[in-house]
Amino acid sequence: MVTDLLTQQAPIILNALFLASVLFLLGTGLSIIYGMLNFLNLAHAAFLVLGAYVASTVVTQTVGLLGGSVSGTVLFLAFMVGLLIIVPAVVSIVGLGMEQVMFKPIYGLEDDYQLLATFGVILMMEDSMKFIWGGLPVSATAPSNALGGMNLFGNTYPWWPVFATAITIVIAIVLYYFFEETRLGKITLAMAEDDEIVGVTGIDTRSVHLKVYVIGVALAALGGALYLPNASVTGGLALQFVILAFAVLVIGGLGSLKGAIAASLLIGFMRSFSSYYVPQLELAIVFLLMAAVMLIKPTGMFGDIEV
Numbered sequence: 622m623v624t625d626l627l628t629q630q631a632p633i634i635l636n637a638l639f640l641a642s643v644l645f646l647l648g649t650g651l652s653i654i655y656g657m658l659n660f661l662n663l664a665h666a667a668f669l670v671l672g673a674y675v676a677s678t679v680v681t682q683t684v685g686l687l688g689g690s691v692s693g694t695v696l697f698l699a700f701m702v703g704l705l706i707i708v709p710a711v712v713s714i715v716g717l718g719m720e721q722v723m724f725k726p727i728y729g730l731e732d733d734y735q736l737l738a739t740f741g742v743i744l745m746m747e748d749s750m751k752f753i754w755g756g757l758p759v760s761a762t763a764p765s766n767a768l769g770g771m772n773l774f775g776n777t778y779p780w781w782p783v784f785a786t787a788i789t790i791v792i793a794i795v796l797y798y799f800f801e802e803t804r805l806g807k808i809t810l811a812m813a814e815d816d817e818i819v820g821v822t823g824i825d826t827r828s829v830h831l832k833v834y835v836i837g838v839a840l841a842a843l844g845g846a847l848y849l850p851n852a853s854v855t856g857g858l859a860l861q862f863v864i865l866a867f868a869v870l871v872i873g874g875l876g877s878l879k880g881a882i883a884a885s886l887l888i889g890f891m892r893s894f895s896s897y898y899v900p901q902l903e904l905a906i907v908f909l910l911m912a913a914v915m916l917i918k919p920t921g922m923f924g925d926i927e928v
Contacts, residue, residue, distance in 0.1 A: 631773055633893050639782035639851065641889030642789035643669075646844030647862060648869030649796065649881045650837030656813040656875060657833050660728055661735045664719075664742035666863035668838050671746065672712045672845025673854040674754050679703035680761035680850075693767055700764040704846040705788075712842035713835045720834055743859050751856055760853040785847040792843070796878060809833050868907050872914045874921025883922055 651665045683699050691699075719742070727738050765781035800806040808829055812819045820826045845854075868888055873880025888907055895903045914921060 632776070632778055633897050634890075635773075635778065635782055635786075637886075637890040637893035638786045639889075640892060641885040642786045643844045643848045644865055644869055644888055645789055645793065645881055645885035646840045646847070647866045648873070648885060649878065650840035651866050652870055652873075652875060652877070652881055653809065653813075653833055654837040655870070657809060657816070658728060658830060660724065661732050661739070662724065663736055663739040663863050664746060664859075665739075665837070665841055666866050667743050667746040667750075667859040668712055668716055668841040669845040669848070669862055670854060670859045671715065671750060672708050672842030673849040673858075674750050674759060674845075675711050675842070676704055676708045676846040676849045677754070677759045677761040677854065679707055680763050684763050688763075697764065697767040700767065704764065704850075705843065708846040709839035709842045712845075713839045716838035716842075717831070717835060720831070743863065747856060747859055754854075756856055758853040758855045761849055763850070765850040779851065781851050785851070788847065792840075793878070793882060800878065805829065805832065864904070865907065868911050870921070871911050872921055874923040877921065877923035880921050880923035 647666060647669050650668075651662065654660060654662060654665065680700060680703065683696070683703055687696055687699055723742055724739075727735055730738075765779050768780040768784060770777040770779045771783075798806075800810060808819065808824060812826060812829060816826050865888060869881055869884045871884075872887060873882070873884030887910065891906050891910060892903055895906045899906075
């Protein structure tokens with residue numbers, strides 16, 4: 622009885638932690654960008670999807686160049702360099718160009734104008750990615766295959782979601798250290814409170830804005846890179862993730878790292894269990910949770926800014 626229960630529940634729990642990891646990377650990036658720039662960027666979720674598509678190309682090229690000629694360990698290390706370094710770097714460059722051309726002109730506008738404008742950017746990015754990578758689902762399971770699987774109560778479960786979750790935990794610790802201990806992190810928190818006062822001290826606030834924006838885009842891209850080996854990327858995925866990203870903001874609270882962690886875990890577990898037991902209500906449950914949090918605490922669980 623107990624073994625049967627563990628056999629059933631353990632994969633759901635691990636899947637929930639994996640989804641929570643992806644949502645944390647996406648939601649945290651969006652949160653710090655909004656906290657500093659007061660910029661509601663719907664298109665942020667498209668950077669996660671772009672990261673997944675770029676990761677598919679990186680994995681394919683790595684297999685083509687090294688597959689069969691090096692050991693499995695060397696090949697996996699090459700995958701890690703590509704997914705953890707090259708993918709975030711490439712997407713950050715794209716995101717920086719888009720910030721200069723598309724996003725900078727709409728800073729300071731009302732939220733509804735920002736939402737409309739960035740929704741248009743999502744559609745544009747979706748079509749651009751479809752043009753480059755095609756309209757069929759794209760997958761690249763080679764990194765997951767290289768890690769193999771574990772014996773989980775008599776069933777085989779891939780190591781990749783566990784590995785991706787562990788990487789995200791390390792990133793969360795690094796982000797906490799960044800905001801609490803580094804000069805740039807403390808300036809970021811101060812600017813989220815009042816960037817005009819920070820600018821009076823002589824700090825180049827525009828430079829700090831760009832650095833934090835790039836960090837946010839890189840986190841989203843990394844989320845896509847970690848998501849791909851365990852799933853496939855299809856058209857419209859950005860629209861699905863943008864809903865979940867804003868759910869993380871609303872539930873956890875704007876600008877709160879603790880809130881992003883808590884909300885990501887809540888949504889990850891609720892979606893994983895609901896998709897297994899009541900798939901018809903998988904997304905509705907997330908909306909119900911958002912509504913409940915806004916009614917009880919409009920600033921989110923750990924936020925100070927009312928949504």
